Amino acid sequence: MSTTETTRMGTPVVPGTAMGPVIWPAEPIDLSEVPEQSAGPEREQERLDAAIEEVADRLRGRARGADGVASEVLMAQVSLVSDKGLKRSAAKQISGGASAEQAILAAVEEFTAMFAKVGGLMAERITDLRDLGTRVFAHLRGLPEPGITMPDEPSVLLADDLAPADTATLDPQRVVAIVTRLGGPTSHTAIIARQLGLPCIVAADIAGIEAGTVVLVDGAAGQIVIDPDPQQAKERIEADRRTREAAAAWRGPGRTSDGHDVAILANVQDGAGATSAAKGQAEGIGLFRTELAFLGNETEPTVQEQAEAYAAVLSPFAGRKVVIRTLDAGSDKPMKFANLTHEDNPALGMRGLRLSVDNPGLLEHQLDAIAQAAKATGESPWVMAPMVATADEARRFAEQVRSRGLTPGVMVEIPAAAIEARRILEYVDFLSIGTNDLAQYTMAADRLSPDLATLTDAWQPAVLELIAMTARAGDAAGKPVGVCGEAAADPLLACVLVGLGISSLSMAASAVQLVGASVSSASLAQCQQAAKAALAAADPADARRAASQALGR
Incomplete structure (x- = not known):
């Protein structure tokens, strides 16, 4: 059978190569036999x-x-x-x-x-x-809880889609790769797979692949090879093993092969995650998502409760850079105490910093808590706001942050913020690009739609152009511009981002060494050439190929 006939394609999400027999989730629970009311x-x-x-x-x-x-x-x-x-x-x-x-x-x-x-x-x-x-x-x-039955041998999980409750509890020793028919590059499945270090492909053509069929998954190329040639599979897995060994041996700090510094940072959500990340090679925290301190609460946590949660993240990275993102609630992260009203399109509504308009106390209390945590730990965290669209929003936020002795910055997730980056940088000290939302808003495409996965790919030349625009503004102002979206965890794209002028990359802790090793294997000139090639490409697939060729990979 030819390669074309045995290879299926999808959108690559998490790099890595793995092989094993296919497993599918158990048959869904039959919801048709529903009893009528009998007890009143x-x-x-x-x-x-x-x-x-x-x-x-x-x-x-x-x-x-x-x-x-x-x-x-x-x-x-x-x-x-x-x-x-x-x-x-x-x-x-x-x-x-x-x-x-x-x-x-x-x-x-x-x-x-x-x-x-x-x-x-x-x-x-x-x-x-x-x-x-x-x-x-x-x-x-009285039925067993639905979910994934763990296999006895290392296997490849194929599914139409996966619920967060299933993906979050997978055993990476027994599920060695994930491929889904639905989902996008920034779906929960994709994000959690990256955290687990599992090769992952989404929006893939997997219809008709039966359980037990041996497949090889190449998460970097987006390929699912059915009944692969044993020798070729062995060579590809061996090449991936060498790449992972090189990554495991990498020690920071982050820099290109010719000495250009690029901070390699970790994304965390809580003190436990920070403690774990601090044991690895991350130079600091580029994104501390503070939502976990709020999610599931009936009432707003007190300033003291928040301060304790923030201190638990600052302490493991004492003396190192920690960037705290203020509450990114709204849309898919509803908060019961945030006075959120129904919106026909919440993705374009009261999200992130915009919540402070009708809920000023939320931001004020959070900044007070961050300042209190900074004083208690003796640290000096940077603080950034999500969903900033205008220079005036940045100005007002920066004033509140500076009044508490903290360093202000904003997220660049909206194309307007990238276009206005020079003006925004007149008021803040740094920018951090959230590529997940930036891709969605730039391409006017739901980032979770499998039919639009190609559009919401961070490799889209239009998205890369906005990143480059933002980086140029940072260079002109002499202020750092980082990337903390999922794009930073892509080892190949990381080199392109460096070539575009990005000064720091923040990602899931599991990706730190892989990205650090990738950046260290290329010179700044090579990264710049890869960036130029990606910007000139017609689509994400061409951009990946062009960048790879420019880097000699």
Whole structure:
């Protein structure tokens, strides 16, 4: 059989090469056999409340056992299954004569239709919501909790899509690669796979590949090779092993082969993640996502509670750079105490810094807590705001940050911020590019749509041009510009970003050495040539090939 006939393609997400027999998730729970109400509305409501709380408790337990973004994703699931609107919808069904099982399924479908209509980031929650509804249903029926059955031998997991609760708890020793038919480069599955260090491909053509079939997954090329030639597979896996060994031997600080400094930093969500990252080669923290201190809370955490959480992140990186992002709530991260109202398109609504307009205390309390944590630890963190669109927003934020003795910066996630970077830098001391949202907003494409995965790829020349524009503004102002989106964890793209003028790269801690080793193997001139080649390409695939050739890889 020819290579064309045995190779399927998808969107590459996490580099790496692995081979094994295919496993698919277990057959979904049959939701068609739904009992009618038999115990009366009051009893049915009690059953449903107990089932929802049990599912929430299980997710909280998994969140406590996870770290980083996996923990954040699981806590977001707790918020979703406990949502008052979802509960109200189910209660209305029960009062109308539905059983607890009928009620939860009807409520889920109501919200699914709502999320589909809204589109944007809310569309991501449809998979999450249906998974949660199934888990509640299973508990009500006394059925085993749905999920992935771990294989006895290292295997490749293929799926239409994966729920966060499943992806976050995978065993990397038994699942060696992930390929999904749906999802985008910045879906929960992709982000968690990167944290776990699992080769991952999304939006892939995997129809008809049967369980037990041996496949080779090349996460860098986006290839799924069915029944690969044993010798060729061995050579590709061996090449990947050498790359990983070189990465494992890499020791910072980050710099190109000719001595150009590039800070290699880690993204973290909590103290546990920071403690773990500090044991590796990360030079500091380029993105501390503070949402975990808020997610799942009925009320806003106190300044003292927040300060303790922030100090737990500052302490492991004492004397090193730590960048704290203020609350990035709204859209797919609802906060019960943030006075969020319904929006037809929340991805373009009250997100990030915009929340401070109607909730000024949220930002003020958070900045007070960061200042308190800085004083308690003797550290000097940098603080940046998400979803900044104008120079005036940056000015007002910078004034609040500086009044507390902290260093201000902003995220560049909106094309307007990249275009206005020179003006924004008149007020702040640094910029950090969030490539996930920047790609989505630049290409006017839902980053979680599998049909649009190519458009939301950070390798899109238009996205790279905005990154280059921002970097040039930073160079002109003599101020650093970093990248803290998923793009920074791509070893090949990291070299392109350096060539575009990016001064720091922040990523999941599991990717630090792979990226550091990749950058150290190229000179600044080679990185600049790779960047030039990528910018001149017609599409992401051409950009990858051009950059790879320029770097001699």
